[in-house]
Amino acid sequence: MGIALSVKDAIYVWYQENGRHDLPWRQTSDAYKIYLSEIMLQQTQVKTVLERFYFPFLERFPTLKSVAEAPLDDVLKMWEGLGYYTRAKNLHHTAFTCKGILPRSPEELGGLKGIGKSTAHAICAFAYHEPLPILDANVKRVLCRYFAISVKDEKVLWERAWELLHVKYPYEHNQAMMDIGALVCTPKNPQCDACPLAFTCKGKHAPQLYPQPVKKAKVPTKKRFALVCEREGKLGLIQRKEKLLHGLWGFIQVDEKPEGIFLGKVEHTYSHFKLELDVFKPSLHVTIENYFTCKEIEHLALSTVDKKILKLLNSKK
Numbered sequence: 001m002g003i004a005l006s007v008k009d010a011i012y013v014w015y016q017e018n019g020r021h022d023l024p025w026r027q028t029s030d031a032y033k034i035y036l037s038e039i040m041l042q043q044t045q046v047k048t049v050l051e052r053f054y055f056p057f058l059e060r061f062p063t064l065k066s067v068a069e070a071p072l073d074d075v076l077k078m079w080e081g082l083g084y085y086t087r088a089k090n091l092h093h094t095a096f097t098c099k100g101i102l103p104r105s106p107e108e109l110g111g112l113k114g115i116g117k118s119t120a121h122a123i124c125a126f127a128y129h130e131p132l133p134i135l136d137a138n139v140k141r142v143l144c145r146y147f148a149i150s151v152k153d154e155k156v157l158w159e160r161a162w163e164l165l166h167v168k169y170p171y172e173h174n175q176a177m178m179d180i181g182a183l184v185c186t187p188k189n190p191q192c193d194a195c196p197l198a199f200t201c202k203g204k205h206a207p208q209l210y211p212q213p214v215k216k217a218k219v220p221t222k223k224r225f226a227l228v229c230e231r232e233g234k235l236g237l238i239q240r241k242e243k244l245l246h247g248l249w250g251f252i253q254v255d256e257k258p259e260g261i262f263l264g265k266v267e268h269t270y271s272h273f274k275l276e277l278d279v280f281k282p283s284l285h286v287t288i289e290n291y292f293t294c295k296e297i298e299h300l301a302l303s304t305v306d307k308k309i310l311k312l313l314n315s316k317k
């Protein structure tokens, strides 16, 4: 089935009039800045990235080369609070692997750690105006509704994304599709009246059916204990080795309830589980190599849950 040019043109015109042109990563053709924004936006809202992370990160690391030359700890520090730290580690790894210069081809880009096919296409479409479609979460929803696709199937969605792509204006087309997903064809209450795809959209009579909602499994709760060990006014921290939060500094966590003074509770919800921590000052000796002053801790990359523990400690002073 061919797609009439008119819907592609309608998307293009809609973007000219309604697109979020002022987003800073749309005001540049620097592939690194576009790549950074794509990675930051993968799991995080535009508002958060814009207000808290994008500019400070670029100030500290203005080029991919500067990321490649920095220790991972520094990159993690600038990522602190953004979560999903694998993104920062992959960025650092990729910067190092390609010696600070991103390759131009989508195939080579897609072979780098943390850069999937859609991100590779986004970099090429936005930095070099290459005629490639993208397929992020918002675009998937728009495609599912426009083509009345009930089950999200990557292969089918890529075919549809190619079909709808305006090859003459790939930059505008892809930005428009993301904006339509974010502003018009929203998960709840899509604004079909304001949508440039409405006149040929197959799913507009029952958008909630496309794609069919998948029941989310309830996230399990893990109960653990955090140990606050002090020595000469300094706090004992470890650098995490486990996959989740690898490389970040934090308080020791254990599964067994320790002997000691109970200081309070902190909670944090990750994508796949909720962590409930009872925070203790242990009465028995715990071997920790590294102790830091509060000033020194400010320079370490800590996860959100460990920051919550620090806040708890400060509230007790």
Ligand code: SF4
Pocket (backbone or CB within 6 Å): 142, 145, 146, 184, 185, 186, 190, 191, 192, 193, 195, 196, 197, 198, 199, 201, 202, 203, 204, 207
């Ligand atoms: S017409 Fe409605 S359902 Fe179809 S793509 Fe636009 S907003 Fe989504």
